[in-house]
Amino acid sequence: MYKDLQEKVAVITGGSKGIGSAIAKRFGQEKMKVVINYNSDPDGAQKAADEVISAGGEAVTVQANIATEAGVNQLLETALEKFGDLDVWVNNSGMEIKSPTHEVSLEDWNKVTAIDQTGVFLGSRTALAYFKKNHKKGNIINMSSVHEQIPWPTFASYAAAKGSVKLFTQTIAMEYAKDNIRVNAIGPGAINTPINAEKFADKEQYDQTVSMVPMDRIGKPEEVAAGAAWLASDESSYVTGITLFIDGGMTLYPAFKDGQG
Template sequence: MNRFQNKTALVTGSSQGIGAACALRLAKEGANIILNGHQFDERGEKLIAEIEGMGRKVKFLEADVSKTKEVLKLVDDAVDVFGSLDILINNAGLEKKADFWKVTEEDYDIVMDTNLKGVFFGIQAFVKYCKSKKRPGTIINMSSVHEEIVFPHFAAYCASKGALKMLCRNLATELAPLNIRINNVAPGAVSTPINQDLLSNKKQLEKVLQNIPMKRMGKVEDVAAVVAFLASDEAAYVTGSTYFVDGGLTYHYEEQ
């Protein structure tokens, strides 16, 4: 299947985890890929080798998407690499655990700047490009089940994902006349580096699995499959939605 033949996708935060899986899935289906991370290292080298092995073009661009100037430059540079940009996947994100009364302004800022501000202005840069070239575009934001359900001790993270939910819905209306679609993908409990503490705590992991009807952690490939659908023409009439990839967690949830 080559749903993305002759198309280019930028995936932020794609050195590992869900971002890397999304890059590999789109490349497998024909896309040329712009990888991104804070720094190019052996993880990026490995991904480049895999993607080139599929016969696709690939480039790694360093950028910290929490900094507006860097995310704007990232989108501009991504356009320049292969001459066009069709798909923007805002995957980069982070979380900081703390009791609400102990959250520092520094931690709040880095979470909001990465998860929301960087996404906001990255989308803006992409929209300006699409508009100037009169091109259609597809945007997918990596949200979380916590745009919908509570996550005590992660107030800033929940606030950022809740805002992403509303941003997606608002932009779906505003960008539709430009033939630009936007959707969120909301992973639940997925086996990724960000969840390493949970995965290594058997007692806590068991509590989480009790809340998941499918009784297992998600795989990064589960998320990438939904991203690929939303990025494709098969989802041509889908915009402004959040797709939960959570094994049923969201509406079967009790805080432990």
């Protein structure tokens, strides 16, 4: 538990399931006040909000398209109306579409980058403007992926967007460091979330994925949430511009894990 997080206000995009809902629950355990954004899953968002409240925090849900200025503005307005402030903004929303790159339609490319890239920009810009205007320290956490570093054939739009998130995070971390605004990313590896449920239900695909993880297991959303809580807290007060990989070592060239090479 991080005492400095008590009563702090956080916005989490894509908070209705998976990593987003796990972060919301962890923030609830930290006694935070949480705005949980969702796109099309009100029941999941409400369940996440109930878990926040049960854990000792406060929560409200908001349907909004985070790839639009109106959507992110609505999230900030809700935080201010309900809780009176903003301290932490988590750009968690994400999507992926599998396709050979030569067959990717412009429509699908734009769908992915609208959420994974533009949404991160819009959320970050909104939070930065608020922090600057109010002369207060702030914290932005961007959800990246191991695929900001590891190429991912047939997922070019996703990998391109996550590569963008990495350098965007570093750039604004440098730009606003003097304002005591910290900006970091989290790079999850193979995590047991709904987006991976179908793949992990297939034993062959599950075993293949585990073989790429030196720790020989799939990660849990709660482990990613623990990293988010640390980055949001003053325990990481001298940390900015990093990607915190929570991946069981997936980015450590696992083909060499048995000493072959």
